[in-house]
Amino acid sequence: MSEFRFSTFLKALLLFAAVLGGFDYLSKFDKLKTELAELKTQAETARENAELCRQDWTEIKTAKDKLDQVEARMAEIIRQRDLLDAKERKLSGEIKYLADSMTVAVEKTRLSAIGTVIPELRLPGRPALLNAKIFKINEDSISFLHEDGVANLHLNSDELPMEFAQKYDLGPKSIHKGLQGLMNGLSAPAASK
Amino acid sequence: MKPPLFFCCLVLCLAGTSCERQEDLKREIAALDASFKKDEAAARQYEKDIAALGGKESLKRIVEQTQSKEAQLRPLEFVNAPRERKLSAIEADFAKLKPAAEAFKAAQPK
Numbered sequence: 001m002s003e004f005r006f007s008t009f010l011k012a013l014l015l016f017a018a019v020l021g022g023f024d025y026l027s028k029f030d031k032l033k034t035e036l037a038e039l040k041t042q043a044e045t046a047r048e049n050a051e052l053c054r055q056d057w058t059e060i061k062t063a064k065d066k067l068d069q070v071e072a073r074m075a076e077i078i079r080q081r082d083l084l085d086a087k088e089r090k091l092s093g094e095i096k097y098l099a100d101s102m103t104v105a106v107e108k109t110r111l112s113a114i115g116t117v118i119p120e121l122r123l124p125g126r127p128a129l130l131n132a133k134i135f136k137i138n139e140d141s142i143s144f145l146h147e148d149g150v151a152n153l154h155l156n157s158d159e160l161p162m163e164f165a166q167k168y169d170l171g172p173k174s175i176h177k178g179l180q181g182l183m184n185g186l187s188a189p190a191a192s193k
Numbered sequence: 194m195k196p197p198l199f200f201c202c203l204v205l206c207l208a209g210t211s212c213e214r215q216e217d218l219k220r221e222i223a224a225l226d227a228s229f230k231k232d233e234a235a236a237r238q239y240e241k242d243i244a245a246l247g248g249k250e251s252l253k254r255i256v257e258q259t260q261s262k263e264a265q266l267r268p269l270e271f272v273n274a275p276r277e278r279k280l281s282a283i284e285a286d287f288a289k290l291k292p293a294a295e296a297f298k299a300a301q302p303k
Contacts, residue, residue: 014201018204021204021208025215029215032222033218036221036225039225039226039229043232046229046233050233050239053239053240056239057246063256064247064255067258070266071262073266074262077269077270077273078269080273084273084280091280091284095287098287098294101298102297105301108301112302178286178290185283186283
């Protein structure tokens, strides 16, 4: 078997190939390093840009969320106000109807009582009135004509028995006055706490 | 070992090492490229989201709207609660007076 021998030509060729390969490697390596440096700059710029966009978005989103919250709160308050309006209208209608009908009933009752004669009207702490005839009924008093003259009995000073207060709806606790008070209360502005 | 053979081995070794170094660089470039693309995509997405919210110019408008609505809201917030209390109190009083009034009316001769 013959021994392989490098000829001078082959040696030169090998050396040439090695030098060429070395150059190629260095050239490619430099190219890659340049590419890496450029990419690093671009990546840094892109990262900063993304961060700026994120900050802008966060700022706008926060402001928008706050606006949405305020709008939602406003919608809720307006909804509550509408409910209160409806409640007030309903209550006002009911109270007005009852107050009007009550006023008519009270006036009718008081009118029909004029001329009524009570044979013996017992009074707290004073002599009874005989043949006491009702001739006038006010909001807190009743005037009687009786055998001994005229008596104007007031509910406030406990001269008039309580049964009259209930029967003719007299005094500070009268129902129709209470209903009128509620009507006035409805039209008055609400006091804030 | 004969010198030419040693030379061949040396060349092969050098070639192998240089290939490895190039691979490292390529990997680093690929990682950076991925990060770059990710950041670019994120920026694009943020820009889309900002546009959906009305654009960068909308911030001033949104803040002004919020302030205006808050100013409208403040007095309203203090109206409903006392009004609710007042209506509830009137409702309760009415509930007490109503049966008495009905009874009074019913007791009257027709």
